[in-house]
Amino acid sequence: MQLVVARIGRAHGIKGEVTVEVRTDEPELRLGPGAVLATDPASAGPLTIETGRVHSGRLLLRFAGVHDRTGAEALRNTLLIADVDPDERPEDEDEYYDHQLIDLDVVTVDGTEVGRITEISHLPTQDLFVVERPDGSEVYVPFVAEIVTDIDLDEQRAVIDPPPGLIDDRAEIASAREDADGPGDDA
Structure with missing residues (x-):
């Protein structure tokens, strides 16, 4: 490779x-x-x-x-x-080469499909997964242990536990707020 x-x-x-x-x-x-x-x-x-x-x-x-x-x-x-040998791994078991992460399927801990990793963005503070959603939009997922709970190279997937708002659509967030406020409670 x-x-x-x-x-x-x-x-x-x-x-x-x-x-x-x-x-x-x-x-x-x-x-x-x-x-x-x-x-x-x-x-x-x-x-x-x-x-x-x-x-x-x-x-x-x-x-x-x-x-x-x-x-x-x-x-x-x-x-x-x-x-690069495609089977080569970094010395630290919790590290990965970018080519190992590209094209992994991303799912939440409850199994909900989020999308596919298309790019790794290396920023000064942290790395981000650029995830292409099934509708073609992109979402950025911080590659930190609190959010990315598992990388399974054999199954070709990354499991995430996103905080509220990270991957939710704006419409879903608005709907959830409306449900919490109750209908017509704009006082």
Whole structure:
């Protein structure tokens, strides 16, 4: 299985280094010296990482055969793609790779179908599941233990216990409020 692990940004300096937008949870594993990565567009690669370092909070890479700014600039916006064993799991049993979660069915603890995970959004405070509902709309589910109670890769599903309002339709919420207030009690 091939996964996009980074996107090459601007050239840095004059010796062929580039900034990299990391798109993997394990950059030390996927983007370390010696790693050979396919590219999109394919004409740019494959690329072998020669060196890597962090500078001002950004990852800088230099590739074998790219030793000047001109060569580095030619790689800008190229996607770096790693071959990943689909059965590979992170070391921590409570962690998952994005590709393991994409396309999981999402159901509530009582078995109600919510939808299918189409994307994982990595935000500074937490990760979110982007869940496509059967009607085509999307709902965002925080990937936290209080809400996502179980990930079952064998059954290809994620079980959630959402707080009120997280996945409820606005019409359902309005109807529930109306029922709680009673008919015609707009006093």
